[in-house]
Amino acid sequence: MAVQGPDAPASDPTVTDDQASFAETALKLGGKSEEEARRTGAIDKADDQVESLFSSQYQTINSPAHRAIWDSGLPVELFEAKDEDTPGDIAKVMDNSIAVVHRHRAAGTVMNDEGKISEQVLRELGDARYWGLLVDGEFGGSAAPFRSFAPFLTRMAMADPTIAGLASVHGCIGAVDPVRTFGTPEQKQRFLPGLGSGEKLSAFALTEPGAGSDLTAMKTTAKLDGDHYVVNGEKLFITNVVPGRTIGLVCLIEGKPAVLVCDLPPEENDEFQLRKYGLYALKHTYNLGIIFNNFKVPAENMLNPVKGNGLTIAYHGLNLGRVALCANAAGTMRLMMASMIPWAHFRKTYGEAISARELVQRRLGRLAGLIVACDALVAWCSTLIDEGYRGEMECIVAKIFGSEAQKEAAIELFMKTHGGRSFLHGHLFGDNVHEYLAPCIYEGEGEMLGMAFFKSLVKHHGTMYFEPIGKALAAAGIKKPNPFNPAHAWALRSALPSYGKWYLAQHLLPKPRPTLPPMPRSLQHHAEFAAAGLQNSPLEISSTMRKHQLKLADRQCRMSELSSRVQKLVVMLCTSLYATRQEDEVVRSAAEVLCDDLTRELIGRRPSDRELRRVTSLGAAIAEGGFKSIAGLKPDEILMSYEND
16 A cells, blocks of 8 residues: 555644644634534544645545545546456465355354354464455565455455454454554564464454544543553443454543554453443454453553554544445445345246346346445545545545445345345344444444535635634624625735635636546446536535535534535446446446436436336346356345244
8 A cells, every 4th residue: 555654754744733723713713612622623633634644645635536626627537446456466365265254154164152253264364364465565464455455355245244344343443554554663563463464353442432423532541650551441342352352442641542552461350351232233243342440551552653643543544444344335235136136036926026027126226336336436445545545535435325325225125125034033134234234333424424524625625715714704803794894894805805716716717528538428428417516516515614604513414415415426426437447238237327316316306217227127137147246146045944033
C-alpha cells in the first residue's frame, strides 16, 4: 500500500491541539456549549491529523468524490478502478487459505463445540500465511496490495463470511494496521512477525459502554507508573478477543486518546477479565467485553502517530475495514443467490417453478445489480488506497452501500423467495439474519457515517467562505443578517466578496462535459446522468449551508438526505465505469439494472416496461446459471429435515 506513515513528509503543517478546528469554531459561533464544541472539535482535529499523514494530492479535497462536486470538471479517470494484478506468490497464499476452509467445511470441522471458528482452522490458516497478507515481507508477511486483498475477501466470504471478516478484524482494524502504519521500527520488529504468522491474532478495543459514535465520551484510562502504564476501564463489543490475543487498546493518557498495543495474558486474572454477554450477531467469533483493573502494559508499547493521537490511529484502520466490509457483503450476497436459484427451480406454485415468475426473476436481477455495484466499489476504493489516497469519503460510500445492500438482499430478496422456511433452524437465512443486518452498524452506523461524508464534503467550502462570514457577523454582534441593512453589509465587506465571486461563477460559467471512455450506450447514459448530477450539486449544497448557516450541525435529516443523493450518484458512476471494463454481458446488464433503480430513486419516477423487462430478463438468465462467479457454490440444501427445537 502507498499510504504514508508517520515518518513520511506531508505538505500541510501539523494540526496542533491549540488550533481551533472548523467544527469547533462553527459550533461556538452557533451558540453551542463549550463542552459540545470542544468534543466535536476533538473529532474534527483527529480528522485533520489523519489528513496530515497524506501528501496534499491524496488528501480529501483532492479525492475523487470531493473533486466531482467542487471542481469545474469531473475527473472521470479517478473513478476508474485498475485491473486486479495479484503477484503469483500472493495468489498462492490466497488459494491455499481458501483450500483450508473448503477442506474443513467438507469435514464439518470449521466450528468448535461452542459454534466458534475452531483453533485448528485458525492455526492452519496461519500456516497458509492468511493472517500475514497485509504484513510487510521483512516481517514474514506477503505485503499484498489492497487491490488484491479486498476482492480476495469476497472470495473468502463465499467460503466462509466469518473467516473473511476475521481477516479484516486482524489486518485492517486490529493491531496489524496500527503497528504497521504508526509503530516504531522496534515495535514493528517486536509485534509484526507474530501477527503475520497468526501466532498472535489481534483485535481492536475502541468501543465502550458509553462511547460508540461519540468517541470523546471514552473513559478508559492509562497512567504511567515507572516503565508501565496502568490501565483501568471497560471495553465492549470486541471481536476476536480471547485470552492470549494482541489488541490495540484506545485509552486516555493524560486526558488525550492514545493507543497501547497489549498482549493479553493467557488466562483471566484480577487485572484482566472478560465480560460475556448474549449477542445475536457475530455468533461464530468470540465477541466479548474487557474489564481492566490496574492492568499493566509496558510503556514502550504506546504507539506514537507523531501527528495526532489515538483517534488518528483508529480512523486510519477503520477506513480499510469499511472497504473490507463491502467486499464481504459482495461474497455473502453471492451465497444468498446460490441458495435462491436451486430453490426457485424446485419450488412450484400452480404447477410452475417460481424461477419462471417475474417477481422472483426481478429479485435475482436486483440482487445481481447489488453484487456488481459492491464489486465496483471495492475495486475502486482499493485502487485509490494503493495509489496513496486517504479515500475516507470513498470508503464511507462503499461501507454504507455494501451494508445496506446486504440488508436489502437478506430481507427483501433472499427471505421472501424462501418464504416461511427461512425461519427454520438450519436455514441459511434463519441462522444468519443478524450477521446480515449487523454490518449496518459495523465500522460506524450508516446514517452517522453519511453525515461524516457530508462534513468532509463541505468542510473546505465552509472554511473558505462561510467561516469568515460567521466570524464577521459574530464580531459585529449580528445574529440575523440582512443584506439590505447597510450596517450588516459593512460588517461583511471583507468576508462576502469571495463567496459572491464563487456563487456568480457557478451560475454563469458552464460545466465542461466529462470525458468518458468508450462505453456501451446504456452505461454511458447512466455515467453521464451521474456526472451531471454531481457537477450540478455545488449550488444546492452551498445554498443549504447558507440557509442554515451555523445551525447546519443540527439539521441532521437534511445533511443525511443530501449526503445520500451524492453517494448514489457516486455509486452509479463507479458501477457504470466498472461494468464497461467487464466482458460478461450479465455483469453489464446487472450494472444497468442497478443504475436504473438508483436513477428512479433520485428523480422519483416509476419503472418503465422496458426497465422491468430488463431486470426480469436478467433474472431469468441468472436462474439458468448466467451469473458465473457463483458457479459451484452450494451453501445449503434445497430442503432440510423439519426438526423440533
